[in-house]
Amino acid sequence: MRVTIFGAAGLLGTALMQQWTGDEVTGLDIADGDIRDPQQVFAMVERTRPEWIVLTAAYTDVDACETNCKLAFEVNCQGPVNMAQAAKRFGARLLFISTDYVFNGTNSTPYEVDAPRGPRSVYGQSKAEAEIHLLQILPECCIVRTSWLFGVRGKSFPDTILKLAATRSEIDVVDDQRGSPTYAPDLARAIIQLCHTGASGIVHVTNRGECTWFEFAREIVSAAGLNTTVRPTTSDKFVRPAARPKYSVLSPKSLDQLGITMPTWQDALRRYLAERNSVAA
Numbered sequence: 001m002r003v004t005i006f007g008a009a010g011l012l013g014t015a016l017m018q019q020w021t022g023d024e025v026t027g028l029d030i031a032d033g034d035i036r037d038p039q040q041v042f043a044m045v046e047r048t049r050p051e052w053i054v055l056t057a058a059y060t061d062v063d064a065c066e067t068n069c070k071l072a073f074e075v076n077c078q079g080p081v082n083m084a085q086a087a088k089r090f091g092a093r094l095l096f097i098s099t100d101y102v103f104n105g106t107n108s109t110p111y112e113v114d115a116p117r118g119p120r121s122v123y124g125q126s127k128a129e130a131e132i133h134l135l136q137i138l139p140e141c142c143i144v145r146t147s148w149l150f151g152v153r154g155k156s157f158p159d160t161i162l163k164l165a166a167t168r169s170e171i172d173v174v175d176d177q178r179g180s181p182t183y184a185p186d187l188a189r190a191i192i193q194l195c196h197t198g199a200s201g202i203v204h205v206t207n208r209g210e211c212t213w214f215e216f217a218r219e220i221v222s223a224a225g226l227n228t229t230v231r232p233t234t235s236d237k238f239v240r241p242a243a244r245p246k247y248s249v250l251s252p253k254s255l256d257q258l259g260i261t262m263p264t265w266q267d268a269l270r271r272y273l274a275e276r277n278s279v280a281a
């Protein structure tokens, strides 16, 4: 199978490039072309002629999206639209990565794939609009919604907590936002399986289980064997430009139906810590 990954230098893209063996995989990123430009997108797809396009490239700075609204929509909505049109033109399948931020966060039970969208941030709006356009342009596309992505590449929550814990005896972490952490290599493996099975429609893919950021941080500190005290606090003590969903757990039902099971986030965290240690060694 021939596959082109757009966003190959990012957190998820790097994991995909590492995990994807046995197929002919090309990884492209901003240095190869800008997904906002339809001509560049068409040229990259024409050159690589993939059977599957996996689009992970995005403007992912959720807070910066609030002030750079135009850029957010250009990258996160027009970029995917360009990709869908190129996929249609060259007969490729498209797998697009979306987010739990398409929901408003008022649920108290996991969001199913057909739950109504209600984004509360520019980032969430740009992704929600992309989903709607993609399903119109390419009804057979696959949209993978994920959440709370972490991995050894780039900035991610466990790394921030471990760096803080190395210098502080106490850290405060919000305990009123609940979701599911997702380890990039686990998500990458699920995406590869989805492409191999020819999946279409919306699929929710996160590590199994749920927690608050406080509970996640407490587990990170404990699993790393550190003595720092993690204290629960509330979001009003950490006001950010973009609204965060209070609850954004994504139901695993759509993935279960495809016979794919994700490891728990606690198991993923332990493998992340081992990978982080081996990278540092």
Ligand SMILES: NC(=O)c1ccc[n+]([C@@H]2O[C@H](COP(=O)([O-])OP(=O)(O)OC[C@H]3O[C@@H](n4cnc5c(N)ncnc54)[C@H](OP(=O)(O)O)[C@@H]3O)[C@@H](O)[C@H]2O)c1
Pocket (backbone or CB within 6 Å): 006, 007, 008, 009, 010, 011, 012, 013, 029, 030, 033, 034, 035, 036, 055, 056, 057, 058, 059, 060, 075, 079, 097, 098, 099, 100, 146, 147, 148, 149, 150, 154
């Ligand atoms: N991170 C999370 O917690 C999370 C949660 C839910 C869903 N997601 C979604 O999962 C996907 C992967 O996220 P990630 O954390 O791996 O993202 P990431 O690390 O920020 O990687 C995104 C990549 O896209 C590139 N890019 C940005 N603008 C581009 C453009 N106009 N043309 C071409 N490439 C461009 C970036 O390059 P530069 O770095 O040079 O800008 C970067 O290499 C994204 O679609 C994201 O929205 C992420």
